Amino acid sequence: MRIFDPHIHMTSRTTDDYQRMAEAGVRAVVEPAFWLGQPRTNPGSFTDYFDSLIGWEPFRASQFGIRHHATIALNPKEANDPRCRPVLDLLPRYLAKDGVVAVGEIGYDSMTPAEDEVFAAQLALALDHELPALVHTPHRDKARGTRRSIDVVQESGIDPGRVLLDHLNEVTVAAALEAGLWAGFSIYPDTKMSPDRMVAILREYGVERVLVNSAADWGKSDPLLTVRTAEAMLAGGFDKDDVDRVLWRNPVEFYGQSGRLDLTDLAETGATFAGNSILRGGS
Amino acid sequence: MTTLDELRTFLKVDDFQPADVPALFPAAVRRYGREPLTEGWATDEAARALMLAAVPPAEIHEIYRYGDTAEKLAVLKALPLLPIGDSAVPLLEDALRTNDTRLVAAALGPYADRLSQEAWRQAVLKCVFMGVPLSSVHRLHERADSELGAMLRAFAHERHAAGRDMPPDATALLDRLQED
Numbered sequence: 001m002r003i004f005d006p007h008i009h010m011t012s013r014t015t016d017d018y019q020r021m022a023e024a025g026v027r028a029v030v031e032p033a034f035w036l037g038q039p040r041t042n043p044g045s046f047t048d049y050f051d052s053l054i055g056w057e058p059f060r061a062s063q064f065g066i067r068h069h070a071t072i073a074l075n076p077k078e079a080n081d082p083r084c085r086p087v088l089d090l091l092p093r094y095l096a097k098d099g100v101v102a103v104g105e106i107g108y109d110s111m112t113p114a115e116d117e118v119f120a121a122q123l124a125l126a127l128d129h130e131l132p133a134l135v136h137t138p139h140r141d142k143a144r145g146t147r148r149s150i151d152v153v154q155e156s157g158i159d160p161g162r163v164l165l166d167h168l169n170e171v172t173v174a175a176a177l178e179a180g181l182w183a184g185f186s187i188y189p190d191t192k193m194s195p196d197r198m199v200a201i202l203r204e205y206g207v208e209r210v211l212v213n214s215a216a217d218w219g220k221s222d223p224l225l226t227v228r229t230a231e232a233m234l235a236g237g238f239d240k241d242d243v244d245r246v247l248w249r250n251p252v253e254f255y256g257q258s259g260r261l262d263l264t265d266l267a268e269t270g271a272t273f274a275g276n277s278i279l280r281g282g283s
Numbered sequence: 284m285t286t287l288d289e290l291r292t293f294l295k296v297d298d299f300q301p302a303d304v305p306a307l308f309p310a311a312v313r314r315y316g317r318e319p320l321t322e323g324w325a326t327d328e329a330a331r332a333l334m335l336a337a338v339p340p341a342e343i344h345e346i347y348r349y350g351d352t353a354e355k356l357a358v359l360k361a362l363p364l365l366p367i368g369d370s371a372v373p374l375l376e377d378a379l380r381t382n383d384t385r386l387v388a389a390a391l392g393p394y395a396d397r398l399s400q401e402a403w404r405q406a407v408l409k410c411v412f413m414g415v416p417l418s419s420v421h422r423l424h425e426r427a428d429s430e431l432g433a434m435l436r437a438f439a440h441e442r443h444a445a446g447r448d449m450p451p452d453a454t455a456l457l458d459r460l461q462e463d
Contacts, residue, residue, distance in 0.1 A: 047349075054351040059383045096309040097351045259313070 001243065004028040005226050006251035007134070007166060007184065007213035010057055010068065011049075012036075017216070017223045018064040024227045027266055030255060031057060032071040032105045032134055035078055037218050043086045046074070050090075054099045067266055069255065071104035071134050072097075079118035080110070088121060095129040101258040102126070104134025105166070108145045111138065116152070123156035132162040132257050134184075137172060146172040150179045162257055164211060167192055173205060182254050186215035187225035195225065195232035202233065207245050211254060284393065285322050287336050287364050290329040293321045299337040308334050308346055309354060324360075327353075332361035340370045347374050356385060362394035369397050379406050388419035395421055404431045411438065411453040418452070424459070432460035 003026040010018070010031050021029075031053055033046075040046060053070035061068035072094040074087040094100060103126040108115050126133040135153065138145035146165065153163050165176040166184035169192065176183045185201070186192045198212060216223040230243045255261045291298075294315070299307065307314065308331060315330040324332075335343050335358065343365070347358045359378055362371050375398055378390035391406055398406070407420055407427070417423055435457045439449050449457075 051349075055355075056381075056383065059352065059385070093309075093349045096306065098309070098312055098353065099351055 001025045001227070001230055001240075002027050002248050003226050003230065004030075004248050004251040005213055005223070006030050006164075006211045006255065007032055007186065007215050008223060009034060009215070009217035010061065011052060012218035013216060013223060015060070015064075018061065018066060021223050022064040022066055024224055026066060026223070026226065028067040028069075028251075028263060029061065030069045030071060030101060030251070032102075033073055034075045034105050034136075034217070039081065040078060041081070041083050043084065043090060046084065046087045047090060050094050054094065054097050058099060065266075067263055069099050069101045069261060071102040072100050073104050073106045073122050073134075074118055075105055076107050076109040076115045076119065076136065076138075080112055080114045085118075088118065091122070091125055092129070095125060095131060098260055098262070100131070101255040101260050102132040102134045102164070103129070104164075105136040106133060107136040107149050108138045109136075111141065111145060111148065119149075119152055120156060123153065123158055126162070127156070127158055130259070132164065132254060133158060134164050134166060137165060137167050139167070142167075142169070143171050146175060150175060150181065153181065154179065161209075164254055166211075166213070167215070169193060170197070170201065173201060177205060177209060182209045182211060182250075184211045184213060186213055187229050188215065189220055189222055189225070195229040196236075198229050199232045199236040199238070202238065202242075202246065203236070207238075207242050207250070209250070210246055211250050212246055284363070285324060287333060289321065290324060290332055290364075293324075294326060294329045294333065296330065296333065299334045301338050301342075304334045304338050304342070304346075309351070311357070312353065328357050328360055331357035332364055335361050335365055340367045343367065343371060344374065347377070352383065352385065356389050359386070359389040359394070360392065363392060372397050376402065379409065382413070384413050384415050387413060388415045391420045393421045400426075400428070400430075404428075404434060407431060408434050408438065411435065411450060414450060416452060417450075417456060423456070427456060427460055429460065432457060435460070 005026055008029050008031060010029060033050060033053060050072055058068040072091060078084045103122050106119050106122045123133055135149050137149060149165060153160060160180035164182040164184050167186050168176055168183050173183050185198055187195055187198060212226055212229050214223050214225045226247060230247050233243050311327040311330045315326040318326050320326050320329050347355055375390045375395060378386040387409060395403060410417060435453060439457060442449050
């Protein structure tokens with residue numbers, strides 16, 4: 001089984017996680033830029049973070065035979081802090097990079113006027129840089145936030161097939177798929193979505209334009225819930241091709257629209273990592 | 284050593300315009316590919332070296348600062364070909380502060396001749412520590428001195444006490460220094 005986790009915050013995870021992910025079949029990840037537990041107060045904190053997403057973190061992943069790409073954006077929560085707003089002007093530098101496969105995470109947190117402005121500005125950046133967009137849906141007031149996000153996407157002029165609406169659930173999935181967007185689901189230990197609920201959604205809505213991720217970060221989360229969902233799909237009557245579609249081919253197709261997804265030599269990377277002298281680094 | 288003129292001839296490009304470089308530099312792989320070109324140079328690396336030759340030294344720092352790993356590696360590789368004197372030594376120092384084995388190795392090419400002997404010894408020892416092959420180090424045998432030998436000997440002693448091996452290339456260097 002090959003797994004592509006299309007949304008995981010590896011910066012917050014340990015090398016033990018990389019090891020377990022590699023052993024379980026995770027061979028590619030996309031790490032979206034988002035907020036950290038501690039709010040940032042200046043643009044420099046963001047650039048160092050973005051540098052890590054296109055520098056250090058792909059290097060860490062490569063030690064375990066995992067290919068790492070990133071999405072870059074000013075997230076909606078910190079878009080509300082005027083001290084962080086200059087980050088918008090720095091984004092074009094990063095959106096030009098080979099390892100950046102989408103603009104994201106953008107969208108809403110509290111649905112403020114500042115968030116409206118920054119969301120629209122970054123959809124325009126996605127158009128300028130010919131990149132797909134990863135849109136986070138808010139945890140509070142999610143149904144309204146989802147509808148409003150779809151409206152903003154439609155007003156922006158971006159092709160809905162180049163937009164992934166993430167953290168969906170039973171209540172919000174239909175609107176996303178009907179609008180022609182990709183539907184993302186974050187499988188969490190207790191909250192957003194569980195493997196069994198995910199299987200029920202796949203039964204109802206099918207496997208087309210659906211992405212499953214662990215969204216593992218610094219909170220209570222589990223980077224192997226993609227794998228657990230694949231297992232739940234098999235136990236629930238889906239076949240191996242369906243699993244490969246949802247957990248590999250769909251993310252490849254979505255992020256492949258950037259023209260920058262590089263999955264070459266992955267098997268070779270995986271085969272050599274155990275004997276790679278790089279693993280002695282920091283010994 | 285390869286020269287900028289050779290790279291220009293092999294890559295078959297005209298001189299880059301400084302104003303085009305900020306947009307072209309990160310996109311070099313997409314534009315010029317990553318194919319072998321000449322003597323250890325790939326097409327994207329050659330294109331990037333020629334772009335750096337078109338801009339003032341201050342901009343080289345800026346490109347390095349905002350570069351992804353491949354861009355930083357391309358800058359480090361191009362440094363010895365560029366007419367910039369010692370101005371880019373801080374970039375080597377930056378690369379040597381990282382824990383990315385590729386950046387550390389790339390910082391020890393011919394431009395590292397401009398690195399102070401103290402910094403250079405620390406860098407060589409860091410290679411041994413990280414498992415970077417010492418074949419990456421330009422003029423290793425000419426530059427290795429008794430002080431580096433003392434540092435390697437102390438490191439070998441620590442490894443031995445811990446029941447751990449020294450990389451064979453480090454042991455060979457130490458043997459050679461002790462013979463001198």
